[in-house]
Amino acid sequence: MYDFSRCKLCGENTAAPKYKLKQMSLYACSNCDFHYIDVLDDFPDEQPGKSLLTEKARNFIESKLPQNAIQLKKDLEFVKAHVALAGVPCLDIGAGAGLFPSLLKEAGAVPHGIEPQQIFREFALEKFQISLRRELIDDPYWQNEYAGYFDVVTLWDTLEHVNFPAETIKAASRLIKPGGYLFLDTPSRDSFFYRVSEWSCRLSQGSKALLLNSLYSPKPYCHKQIFTTAQLWALLENSGFSVVGRSSLHRSGNKLVVTCRKSCERRGGK
Numbered sequence: 001m002y003d004f005s006r007c008k009l010c011g012e013n014t015a016a017p018k019y020k021l022k023q024m025s026l027y028a029c030s031n032c033d034f035h036y037i038d039v040l041d042d043f044p045d046e047q048p049g050k051s052l053l054t055e056k057a058r059n060f061i062e063s064k065l066p067q068n069a070i071q072l073k074k075d076l077e078f079v080k081a082h083v084a085l086a087g088v089p090c091l092d093i094g095a096g097a098g099l100f101p102s103l104l105k106e107a108g109a110v111p112h113g114i115e116p117q118q119i120f121r122e123f124a125l126e127k128f129q130i131s132l133r134r135e136l137i138d139d140p141y142w143q144n145e146y147a148g149y150f151d152v153v154t155l156w157d158t159l160e161h162v163n164f165p166a167e168t169i170k171a172a173s174r175l176i177k178p179g180g181y182l183f184l185d186t187p188s189r190d191s192f193f194y195r196v197s198e199w200s201c202r203l204s205q206g207s208k209a210l211l212l213n214s215l216y217s218p219k220p221y222c223h224k225q226i227f228t229t230a231q232l233w234a235l236l237e238n239s240g241f242s243v244v245g246r247s248s249l250h251r252s253g254n255k256l257v258v259t260c261r262k263s264c265e266r267r268g269g270k
């Protein structure tokens, strides 16, 4: 059991529950002001050989693809503006149904992907002939075999979902070549919506926490933490990256969209 008083960003024992939300508490760190809920995902058990992809599930996932494709095609353009993708190894963390890796493949890249949920991996294989991996980014599978291997790592709408975002970024950094790129987007705590939500929760002494309940969720794979711009920048820089671009026009102000580049010197990443 994780001790949530240990801040998930700075690692100090300086966090405490700040707001009581529906079936969860929102913790805040007095050292770095990071916000996260006291819920973690279990790594799902799997029964090898047993398919989860029913006709109903397949149709449901299929029905979501067109909407997701609109955003992910813009994300691909964002990546292509920085990197020539032909023949380049790319890793998509939190690949879901495999749509972004399939777009990378169409663009001539060599896609790899991580997706912990079996049902999505089955879908990606069937629909896009893309084999996603179950192992998370800090697993020896990646850390031993793919250190310094990738030109591009992407985290689209993923950092807010993972159990330990600082470890995720550091583990991703170790897999990127010097001079390689990390692209990510994640909700912004600097957004007007977040600030209004927090303000309403504080003024009502927690009784009107409705908006915060829509930003965080105790359900599996839902939002567990939301960064401010300054917190995300500091994490990236401490993980061996320089931020080279941000918030292109295709995202709303509720999101942080970042391109950063792995330092060419041998530092960071630890």
Ligand SMILES: [Zn+2]
Binding pocket: 007, 008, 009, 010, 011, 012, 014, 029, 030, 031, 032, 033, 034
């Ligand atoms: Zn902290």
